[in-house]
Amino acid sequence: MSDHQLSDPLRFLLRALVLLALMLALWWLVLLNPLLAGLRLSAELTLRLLPGGSSVSHVTIGPDRNWTFQVPAPAAVVNQERTQQLLGAAAAGSGRIKIRSMKVEGTARYPILFTVSLPLFWAILLAAPGRPRLWRMACGTAVLAAVALLSIAVYAVRLVGGYFQLTTEGFPGFLMDSAMYLAAGVVPYLGPVLVALSLDGELRGLILAGEAAPAAASAISAAPRRRIRR
Amino acid sequence: MARKPSSSQIRAAQAEQAGAPPRQNRMVRFLVLFPIFLAVGFCALLIPFLHPAITAFTRGLVEISAIVIRLFGGHAAAQQVILRNPSNGFAMEVLDGCNGDDVAVLLWAAILAYPASWLQKGKGLLAGTATIYVINFLRIISLFYLGQYDVRWFEFAHLYVWESVFVLLTLTIFWMWVRRMAAPRGREDPVVPR
Numbered sequence: 167m168s169d170h171q172l173s174d175p176l177r178f179l180l181r182a183l184v185l186l187a188l189m190l191a192l193w194w195l196v197l198l199n200p201l202l203a204g205l206r207l208s209a210e211l212t213l214r215l216l217p218g219g220s221s222v223s224h225v226t227i228g229p230d231r232n233w234t235f236q237v238p239a240p241a242a243v244v245n246q247e248r249t250q251q252l253l254g255a256a257a258a259g260s261g262r263i264k265i266r267s268m269k270v271e272g273t274a275r276y277p278i279l280f281t282v283s284l285p286l287f288w289a290i291l292l293a294a295p296g297r298p299r300l301w302r303m304a305c306g307t308a309v310l311a312a313v314a315l316l317s318i319a320v321y322a323v324r325l326v327g328g329y330f331q332l333t334t335e336g337f338p339g340f341l342m343d344s345a346m347y348l349a350a351g352v353v354p355y356l357g358p359v360l361v362a363l364s365l366d367g368e369l370r371g372l373i374l375a376g377e378a379a380p381a382a383a384s385a386i387s388a389a390p391r392r393r394i395r396r
Numbered sequence: 397m398a399r400k401p402s403s404s405q406i407r408a409a410q411a412e413q414a415g416a417p418p419r420q421n422r423m424v425r426f427l428v429l430f431p432i433f434l435a436v437g438f439c440a441l442l443i444p445f446l447h448p449a450i451t452a453f454t455r456g457l458v459e460i461s462a463i464v465i466r467l468f469g470g471h472a473a474a475q476q477v478i479l480r481n482p483s484n485g486f487a488m489e490v491l492d493g494c495n496g497d498d499v500a501v502l503l504w505a506a507i508l509a510y511p512a513s514w515l516q517k518g519k520g521l522l523a524g525t526a527t528i529y530v531i532n533f534l535r536i537i538s539l540f541y542l543g544q545y546d547v548r549w550f551e552f553a554h555l556y557v558w559e560s561v562f563v564l565l566t567l568t569i570f571w572m573w574v575r576r577m578a579a580p581r582g583r584e585d586p587v588v589p590r
């Protein structure tokens with residue numbers, strides 16, 4: 167394998183690694199709190215769109231960065247015998263217990279993880295050959311922010327489902343575990359690559375078609391001429 | 397004024413003349429097959445009856461890590477999937493998602509979906525998978541030492557830095573493999589469609 171064939175991918179990797187370090191530092195030190203605040207607000211607005219959720223839904227971030235979701239309790243779930251037992255109806259012996267909403271708390275780790283796709287995406291786009299396009303950055307950031315919101319929804323469903331022991335065992339448990347694995351272990355890292363390749367046709371062409379970057383292509387075409395002169 | 401075709405465009409045209417499906421068709425095929433192979437790969441990792449095999453692999457990885465650390469004068473002991481430093485009590489558990497399998501699945505899906513001969517795919521899978529596991533091995537050892545230095549740095553490196561680096565690395569390995577296939581061997585040897 168000659169040098170010029172390796173140079174584009176390796177040059178991209180080195181550039182992307184340096185940019186990733188810079189972007190991660192920017193994300194962690196400057197952008198994380200505003201991003202989490204935006205995600206919290208979006209999650210709360212989404213929850214308010216749920217049936218019965220307009221007045222009871224709240225999402226808060228504590229000083230330890232842990233998230234508390236206050237969500238409407240679905241009547242169908244609350245009225246189940248198992249849920250009633252969980253809520254203590256059998257022990258109290260005072261008929262059915264009614265609740266409108268419930269609070270569940272989750273660790274800070276996952277919401278932070280859902281936003282790590284952004285610095286990775288910025289690093290890939292900025293490292294790609296050619297001029298960085300602002301609209302691509304903006305579109306990709308918006309798409310990944312929407313994906314982060316979806317991941318937060320998966321996380322909230324898991325917390326609520328776990329509280330009612332609906333998603334802890336059997337096939338629903340397997341589905342929930344798989345969804346959470348994808349949301350926390352796959353999407354934050356794979357998402358930026360797929361979004362970058364979707365938006366940046368030049369990078370897509372370079373990688374998928376094995377084309378040479380413009381500068382490298384001219385170097386390749388210039389090389390034989392030099393040999394002839396010698 | 398018409399633009400002069402690039403060398404890759406000339407190669408693509410020659411491949412099409414040689415009976416290969418047009419480049420656009422190959423890309424569409426890749427874009428259809430890649431998510432399918434990726435989904436199959438991740439489902440395979442999640443299927444409960446494969447867990448014992450994955451855990452056995454992780455256990456082997458931890459054992460080898462402990463041996464290498466001891467060879468270089470460090471203190472490490474493997475206990476199932478836990479790598480421990482007996483001298484200071486630090487221990488870290490290598491989970492299924494931390495053994496490099498998911499990154500290998502990503503590379504496998506990309507290489508298998510790409511139009512190439514089985515020989516080229518086999519070479520790419522072997523070399524790419526070996527590179528991923530060697531770097532994952534270095535990752536585990538680096539995290540073992542980082543965790544003993546500062547747990548917060550361990551968390552940051554584990555969740556954000558190394559995972560992102562792995563994705564970039566996988567993308568680069570795949571890119572290098574595609575470039576190697578597309579590169580002229582002698583003069584012109586276009587991508588051989590399967």
